[in-house]
Amino acid sequence: MFVLVCPNCAANLEIDERGQIAFCQYCGTKIANINNTIQINREREIDNLILRAIEFECRGDYEKAKEYCMRVLDLEPDNIKARELERRLPGYSAGPNVTIVYRSVHDDRFKLRITLDGKTWKILSKNEAIKLELPLGKHRILFLGKKSYTYELVIADTSRKITVVYMADSRRNTIEQFDD
Numbered sequence: 001m002f003v004l005v006c007p008n009c010a011a012n013l014e015i016d017e018r019g020q021i022a023f024c025q026y027c028g029t030k031i032a033n034i035n036n037t038i039q040i041n042r043e044r045e046i047d048n049l050i051l052r053a054i055e056f057e058c059r060g061d062y063e064k065a066k067e068y069c070m071r072v073l074d075l076e077p078d079n080i081k082a083r084e085l086e087r088r089l090p091g092y093s094a095g096p097n098v099t100i101v102y103r104s105v106h107d108d109r110f111k112l113r114i115t116l117d118g119k120t121w122k123i124l125s126k127n128e129a130i131k132l133e134l135p136l137g138k139h140r141i142l143f144l145g146k147k148s149y150t151y152e153l154v155i156a157d158t159s160r161k162i163t164v165v166y167m168a169d170s171r172r173n174t175i176e177q178f179d180d
Contacts, residue, residue: 004022004031006024006026006027006029006031007029007040008024008027008029008042008045009024009026009027009029011024011025011026011027013031027045028044028045029041029042029044029045030043030044042075042076045075046072046075046076046079049068049071049072049075049082050068050069050072050079050081050082050085052068053065053066053068053069053072053082053085054085056068057085057088057089062089062090065085065089066086066089069082069085069086069089073086087157087158087159088136089136090135090136090137095133096131096132096133097132097133097134097155097158097159097160097161097162098131098132098133098134098153098155098161098162098163098164099129099130099131099132099161099162099163099164100114100124100129100130100132100141100163100164100166101127101128101129101163101164101165101166102124102125102126102127102128102129102166102168103126103127103165103166103167103168104126104127104167104168104169105168105169105170106126106168106170110126110145110146110168111123111124111125111145112124112125112143112144112145112166112168113143113144113145114130114141114142114143114144115141115142115144116132116139116140116141116142117139117140118140134153134155134158135155135158136155136156136157136158137154137155138152138153138154138155139152139153139154139155140152140153141153141164143166143173143175145168145173146168147173149166149173149175151164151175153177160179161179161180162177162178162179162180163177163178163179163180164176164177164178165177165178
């Protein structure tokens with residue numbers, strides 16, 4: 001007979017030498033002993049962590065939901081349920097998801113000032129583009145050139161790529177949105 005420690009809760013486990021599978025009596029972790037090689041099945045633990053993450057998401061506690069997703073991904077980096085949940089959470093980003101392009105028929109002396117969610121932070125020249133990483137939710141973009149134009153952009157899925165083109169010509173200015 002030999003003694004093991006549960007890798008999940010650190011409780012002592014006893015597995016007799018003929019045994020093939022043991023369960024921790026405290027946390028339920030399944031442990032298999034096949035040819036004296038220990039294999040740990042954490043499916044039950046992972047399922048519980050995902051349920052907790054979903055519960056926190058429903059409550060609106062996104063930081064806790066993200067924390068539980070990270071715990072699952074620490075145990076199983078390719079867990080599809082945890083990855084899907086992580087993508088739904090506000091603040092998740094898989095890199096730049098919005099491109100803003102300034103097209104103009106005017107000469108280069110006209111610049112376009114962009115204000116995003118009330119913060120002025122970028123000036124674009126003719127035919128210049130910027131890539132942004134925006135979280136889920138509504139975003140207000142204010143374009144300031146000769147005239148000002150407001151555009152509301154809704155990010156419902158951070159993995160979706162969006163291009164917003166501001167086109168200035170001699171008669172009118174237009175704003176178009178394209179999904180990549």
